[in-house]
Structure formats: C-alpha cells, structure tokens
Amino acid sequence: MKQLVALALSIAMLAAPLRAEEPPAEGRSLMEQGMELFFEGLRDEMSPALRDLRDLAGEYGPQMRSFFQQMGPALGDLMSKVGDWSRYELPDVLPNGDVIIRRKADAPPYEPQPDVDDDEPPAGATDI
Incomplete structure (x- = not known):
C-alpha cells in the first residue's frame, strides 16, 4: 500500500511541471493570470x-x-503658524465648547512665524 501511495505521489510530482509548462490560456502568461485573479479578489x-x-x-x-469654504482661510492661517503638528497634544474641548490645542512638554520653544501678506509680493520678487 505504501508503495502505491509513493508511486502515485511520484507521478503527480512529475506531471506538475509539465502542466505548468503548457501554453497560457488566451495568450496570457501564468503571472498575468495570477495577477488578474489577485486583483479580481481584491x-x-x-x-x-x-x-x-x-x-x-x-x-x-x-x-x-461648506465647512472648508467657511473655515478654509482660517485653517490655512493656522497651518502656517503651527508648522509641525507632532509638537502638539490632541485637542481638548472645554465645557463651554472652546477647543484648546496644547504644545507637548518636550516640544522645542515656539518661534512665531512672521505674518505673510498675500497681497504684497515677497521682498526681491518681480511682479509680472
């Protein structure tokens, strides 16, 4: 019985490479077929x-x-002042609804960024 199982297993192993070497269906390689099946499953x-x-x-x-239309300019201004958000704790909402964003204790000292007037070109810029 063990010899019969070993013989069947040997035949199956020999046949497997032959089957893999068959020409791909519809002109696609096995890799292409595998990727297609992968993406269909995904x-x-x-x-x-x-x-x-x-x-x-x-x-x-x-x-x-609507929120971004109303708050967009203010958020843009806030983003330019904050810089690196990893230096701040998660926001806290106070009982009165105010939102507080605290700097982390180990953050470097805050250095205010100069206000940039969008109407004025930067120094040395050429207005075309």
Missing part, C-alpha cells in the same frame, strides 16, 4: 468598503464642503 473584497465610503461621502460631502 476588488471583490474592497467593493463593500468602497460602497460604504461612497455613501459616507454622499452624506457628509455637502457639510464638509
């Missing part, structure tokens, strides 16, 4: 998450657009 797995993301964007998109 698409099938990701489609529910992408559908949920699309629904979320439809629900919150208009609110976010």
